[in-house]
Amino acid sequence: MSGARIRSITFKAGYAADSLTNAITGQGTSADWRRANVYQSCRLTQYQIASAYDGSGLMGKVIDIPALDKVRAWRDWQADKDQITKLEAEEKRLGLRQKIRLAEVYRGLGGGALVLGLPGDPTQPAPNVNKGGIAYIHVVSRFKLDIGRLIEDYRDPNYNKPERYRLSTTGGQIDLHPSRVIAFPGDPVADVIGMTDEDRFWGKSRIERMMEAVQNSDSANGAFAGLVAKVRNTVIKIPGLMDIVSTQEGEAALRRRLSAMVMGESLYNASLMDAGTGGDNPGEDVLFNQVNWTGIPDIMMAMAQFVSGLSDIPMTRLLGTSPAGMNATGESDMANWNKMIRAGQEIELAPCIDELDRYLIPSALGSRPPEIFYEWAPLDVPTEKEQADTFAVFMGAAEKLQLTATIPERAFSEALQNALIERGYMPGLEGALESIPESERYGVSAEPDGDGSDPSELQASGKEADPTSARNGGPSPRSATGATDAATWLADAKPRPLYVSRQLLNASALIAWARANGFATTLPADDMHVTILYSRNEVDPLRMGRDWREDDKGRVTVRPGGPRVIERLGENAVVLSFASPDLVYRHKDMIEAGGSHDYPSYQPHITVSYEIPAGVDLDALKPFNGELVFGPERFEALDLDWKSKVREA
Incomplete structure (x- = not known):
């Protein structure tokens, strides 16, 4: 047992x-x-709710913090610039953010509502609103609104909503049609037992859930504050005390004695006492007892943490305390809190805002364009470094998106400029762009530039490309019968020795790297390329087909990083070798189609220069690690005399 x-x-x-x-x-x-133990439903009266909100600073923060944070960052309109200006001006005229915040405070206290100042009889449905149609927006507590009978027909779209509202004012009562009132109900109540229509519609105050926890925390703080006055408890033992105070003269003498002791301690920072003479005349005995605070702060913090947990407000936000725990920064707590606020915006506030925007948008614009909408603004305020990092990531993603050529150049430029303006990355950009004609603003010209660089322009003019503008084999110059005259060269599809390459479109980045690493000269930017095929065999170029790995503009991109080497190739060529499965597979396709290769294997590379800088150790040189973007394939007749045409700049 x-x-x-x-x-x-x-x-x-x-x-x-x-x-x-x-x-x-x-x-x-x-x-x-x-x-x-029995759980009971405790419903507070409006007077108890008001007293708790006004009388407890901690309770006030529990109600005020969520209301403030829901409107702190507010919202971003998605519309034209002129429309955004008008919408924001209308919100400012009506004091919307401040009134939404107050309505959210009332929501925490048990419910509230916005009363819209719309034209016409307030007892009738709200009419269509024209520009400036909202005269005012007032905020009232649920305790000033009497709701009519709830609609109980479940087939009605307004099921469980009031048939009408009645507003109590000092001048009397005013009936309001439901379309002129936007309700902000409190926390939901479980409709499992009988309850009034008021409770079913408005819900309950958050104070009812927090009352006990806040009272416990406030009581602990109050008790501790009372102990502070007793930080040192003095006990004075006086022989024959009861005999002394039994007479008026003795009581008066005792008061004078205690006064003298206090005065002596104040003046001389010393306690004066009668040591007595011993025997039948014992002296006074003064004891000083110090209050022990051990454990009291922990108890107070535990009470506050319970309030924090019950209200879902992190301690760093509720009390401004430093986060506890090893390596704690509070960032995760605030991130979770921001998620809570965003959920409250989406689930609780957004339906009310959407109902209001039915009237706000036409009041600002005169109509309600269906394409206008809003997004909640970010709740975090990033640091300057975070903003710079975000901008770098954003521009990197934009550059990669542009290289895919999935968006027309003009549309991409316009969208990118709008993003830079809306995110505030470049202050003053909007004003600077407005002074530029639209034909030049987006950096895209509808007409050919006439510089002869476009193959169609060369062909139309009967000119041939500069024979030194490209390379064969390794870094060889392009022949006069190059890709710019490809239509003539490939006219009969006669088998012949073939050279295929792709020009490096972002060669300026590689040249900048070379200059920074001691190269006095490099190949010109338009001569930097990667060789795909150097075939001495005669092949039919049309049998090569197209590379299905390229994008719709014929480009191939090698992502940053990966295996790369700076090495010497041949007698004195310095090349950047890199890994690219796409180029290797394309080379194999051409070999299988009849092409030849002078070496046992194929390694994609770009010739940087033919002059090795003095004192530079190529083995110790850190290779260029950036993105490589190659243009469309160039089919050319093989030029075996390419070495005599090498030029560097």
């Missing part, structure tokens, strides 16, 4: 309870003290 644990089934009053019982402690039996 040492454990006294009995697994039993107890039959009581018509039901069976299967539980763990203990005959010694009474657990699970009728003697169990926990059986006295």
Whole structure:
């Protein structure tokens, strides 16, 4: 019987309870003290709610913080610049943010509403609103609104909503049509037992859930504050005290004695006492007892943490305290809190805002364009470094998106400029762009520039490309019958030795790297390329087909990083070798189609220069690690005399 644990089934009053019982402690039996625990619904009156909100600073923060944070960053309109200006001006005229915040405070106190100042009889449905149609927006507590009977027909779109509102004012009562009132109900209540229509519609105050926890925390703080006055408790033992105070003269002498002791301690920072003469004349005994605060701050913090947990507000936001725990920064707490606020915006506030925007948008613009909408602004305020990092990531993503050529150049330029303006990355950009003609603003010209660089322009003019503008084989110059005259060269599809390459479109980045690493000269930017095929065999160029790995503009991109080497190739060429499965597979396709290769294997590379800088150790040189963007394939007749045409700049 040492454990006294009995697994039993107890039959009581018509039901069976299967539980763990203990005959010694009474657990699970009728003697169990926990059986006295009963949960009861505690509904507060409006006076109790107001007293708790006004009387407790902690309770006030529990209600005010969520209301403030829901409107702190507000929202960003998605519309034209002129429309955004008008919408923001209308919100400012009506004081919308401040009034939404107050309505959210009332929501925490049990409910509130916005009363719209719309034209016409307030008892009738709201009419269509024209420009400036909202005269005002007022905020009222639920306790000033009497709701009519709730609509109980579940087929009605307004099921469980009031048929009308009645506003109580000092001048009397005013009936309001539901379309002129936007309700901000409190926390929902479980409609499992009988309740009034008021409670079913408005819900309950957040104070009802927080009352006990806040009271416990406030009581702990109050008790501690009371102890501060008793930081040192003095006990004075006076021989024959009862005999002394039994007479008026003795009582007066005692007061004078205590006054002298206090004065002596104040003037000389010393306690004066009668040491007595011993024997029948003992002296006074003064004891000083110091209050021990050990554990009290922990108890107070535990109370506050319970309030924090129950209200879902992190301690760093509720009390401004430093986060606890090893390596704690509070960032995760605030991130979770921001998620809570965003959920409150989407679930609680957004339906109210959407109902209001039915009237706000036409009041600002005169109509309600269906394409206008809003997004909640970010809740975090990033640091300057975070903003710079975000901008770098954003521009990197934009550059990669542009290289895919999935968006027309003009549309991409316009969207990018709008993004830079809306995000505030470049202050003053909008004004600077407005002074530029639209034909030049987006950097895209509809007409050919006439510089002869476009193959169609060369062909139309009867000119041939500069024979030194490209390379064969390794870094060889392009022949006069190059890709710019490809239509003539490929006219008969006669088999011949073939050279295929792709020009490096972002060669300026590689040249900048070379200059920074001591190269006095490099190949010109338009001569930097990667060789795909150097075939001495005669092949039919049309059998090569197209590379299905390229984008719709014929480009191939090698992502940053990966295996790369700076090495010497041949007698004195310095090349950047890199890994690119796409180029390797394309080379194999051409070999299988009849092409040849002078070496056992194919390694994609770009010739940087033919002059090795003095004192530069190529083995120790860190290769260029950036993105490589190659243009469309160039089919050319093989030029075996390319070495004599090498030029560097």
